[in-house]
Amino acid sequence: MPYRYRLEPQRRTPWERIRDGLAHFSTNSPSRFAVLIFTSIIALWTFLFMLPAASATGEITPFADALFTAVSTICVTGLAVVDMATHWSTFGNLLVFIGIQAGALGVLTLASLLGRVVTRRLGLRQKLIAASDGNPLRTHAGPVSESQAVKLDEVGGILATAAISLVTIQTISALFILPVFLATPGYDTWSAIYDAYYYAASAFTNTGFSHHPDGIMPFEHNIWFLGCLAGTVFLGSIGFPVIFAIVRRIRTKQRLSVHVKLTLVTTVLLFFIGWIVIYLLEFDNPRTLAMDDPWFRPITAGFMSAMTRSGGFSTVDISEMNDATLLVMDMLMFVGGGSASTAGGIKVTTLAILFLAAVAEAKGSPDIHSFGRRIPVDVLRLAISVALWGATIVAVSSILVMQLSGAEFKYALFDSISAFATCGLSTGLTQELPESATYVLTTTMWLGRVGTVTFAASLASRHKRQLYTLPEERIIVG
Template sequence: MAAQPVRQRGMSPRSWIARLRDALDGLVRSSPSRFAILVFAGLVLLFTLLFSLPISRAGEGSGTPLYDALFTAVSVICVTGLATVDMATHWSPFGNALVFIGVNIGGIGVLTLASILGLVISRRLGLRARLLAASDTNPSRIHVGPVAERQAVRLGEVGGLLVTVAISALVIEVVIAVAMIPSFLAAGYDPLLSVWYSFYYSAMAFTNTGFSPNPGGLEPFQTDFWMLTMMMIGVFLGSLGFPVIFTLARSWRHPRRWSVHVKLTLATTTILLVLGAAAFLLLEFNNPKTYGQLDAGRTIFESMFMSVMTRSGGFATVDMADLNGSSLLVTDMLMFVGGGSASTAGGIKVTTLAVLFLAAFAEARGAPAMEAFGRRIPRDILRLAVSVVLWGATIVAVSSIAITQITKQPLDFVLFDVISAFATCGLSTGLTAELPPPAVYVMAATMLMGRVGTVTLAAALAAAQRRQLFRRPEERPIVG
């Protein structure tokens, strides 16, 4: 009789884990995207609590106010890079460790993160977990379910994708960090601090975040082209997207095997980088506050650096408030586009822009369908692209109106920081650091909606797809 309670006590933890697994499995069944958003929101709440603790703040005294802790948590998990406090002096070593860990977690991506969590809980990658991870590489799976056209990452390759996510992030960050250490040693930092700063900056570059752990940020490295080049490489690789890295790692010698997604991402990214650098060079070469006092070689380098960082990098060697109004507008557009799908970058994504231009070209030629690299792109992808742009523009517009009304600041500065928040870029004119608490909450919500993604958010809010068994009569409204 005495063995009965012991056996029951031994079974109770197993039963508790089973109930938890069943509950999570039911949530994933009902809506994978809602489960992913709940994971993301849970991380934000957890880090808000941790950042508000006195141990996270440098010096003695009380903890960080709630609105600053919440904003920092959202900015860290959303890998944005905007801050309402001085990141170099406000946080203690424990707080800086939280920032470092948080950006690496957030850089993985909301759906991929939820997939990994499900894998850890269930100890296996089941069909629903594979579908969940696959949807992070191709949002059309969420919108219309499995599609027939060729995908960047097929369902059977999701396990390999998750391994690629972890290995690529680790390898790239370590290599870039090691390459940065000589620059910090040359700048006069002691060896231990040089290693810490190198890994910190490497993580911020690859995750496209933009925080700086040292007072002055990149100011001591204005002429260190090696250091700035390493940061550009980190930001560029992070903004490509894990499906592209996965494809390049497997078949970089065989471009013909690359999917349309990979080719569109690489082509559009290259075009935007070149056009962005040319625009900054043309608009800022005679601005005495930015590039006007530089020689030709450094002006070209700084223009390329700015073009790379507007993809979502968030680092800057000049004060954004000193840019000409035309340059601010160009930066707005580049930030709004962002980087590649399923990457650490934000924005509407380069493939979304590419699909819109392909649709415009097809319409101008009178072609029956969009085509790219010898493949036809279905119309539902165009509908999805239009939805992403519309919802993104709506979020930016509503947030800009709200913050302008609260702060009474100039619209060009407000719009710049709001787009930076939505696109999780991190560049700022200095407005964000001076926001009152109500505007801080608005900006935090903008970052969260921008990072979670308009497609995922829309899919999460939809209880179920409606099936319609009839078609209404067709009529064409006048457009244009």
């Protein structure tokens, strides 16, 4: 009887089993993997914020406050239920700084980077995860135009661009801001450098955190400082794919895609519309713009319009603004910034697609056109889904906040939209909410940062081929 060799199963270490399990999970369910990674980071930061070393007094921060701060930090929101200037120690402020850097990369981009660490390579699926952060249609089962902002073979470049942009733009912005603090009495060189980089990071990540008791109010009339913050917020809000495309355009003269053009045009248009409307509604309000000199009022109005992109900084008391102004800012915050950016909201391209669809319908055109290109119907369906998803989150959150806190509708709506859009602007309601209502805003921030992107990606990736069609029947609409 011949001797038979029996192959013994290769024994794997516990780390290898965990790595293989995560690699399998990230490959078969990228959207859920992204949510798991993002939520795990929030859980870790919550634990770290609860440590006595994280608070200035050496006491344990209550779970609700630690969780809210962790979500606001990782989701780059900027809302706070504690005094960010006095509550946290040096270690706590370091956690905030690192957290906003991690959150700025985005849910899917961060997941793809961690997936590469786990699998030791950036495979096709990881590229799809990363690319879908800039365009969820990348996970679509059907054909995708090669004129997208980021191609699959450029995903490595966009990941590098995201990391390099964080460091480069923040450093340049900090250098521009630095003279402001050096010229301020009481600042030494190292304190000025620290504060300059802190505000540059908070602006580029569109977080809006300030570690000063009065926020940026001491610099409310410093045009240079306000201009640096507004410009940095703008760069953070247009999105890494747009930054990558602009850099590529400068280096190779390659034409800009429709996505880039729509993002830039819509962002600039909304900024000027918000600037004009906020000025017209508030220029004679004695509690807001009318407190400034007449020549400075347009500057304050422009700065507040820029902050609705998701910046979160404010030089006026928002609770004293007119109801009409609050409603305008609600709409601007709900739209937010660009796709795969540090800003939140439903994104400017979503609004642009919905507007172009309305124009096409008014003209009786069967197709949606933009910059000489036809927009596929599935893009419109995705835009509608994201907008409805966002509106539903805001509506439920506002109702619950009003019910649990007894707040007025205009304040509950404003802070709920700010939480969903990860903006950080507040009427002052957030810090006065009972613990039950803070959990509502915590969930709203999480859904706003994670929900719209992953929801869009999951919709696109679940496209099924159907071999038959049902009979068509038109219904009455409108």
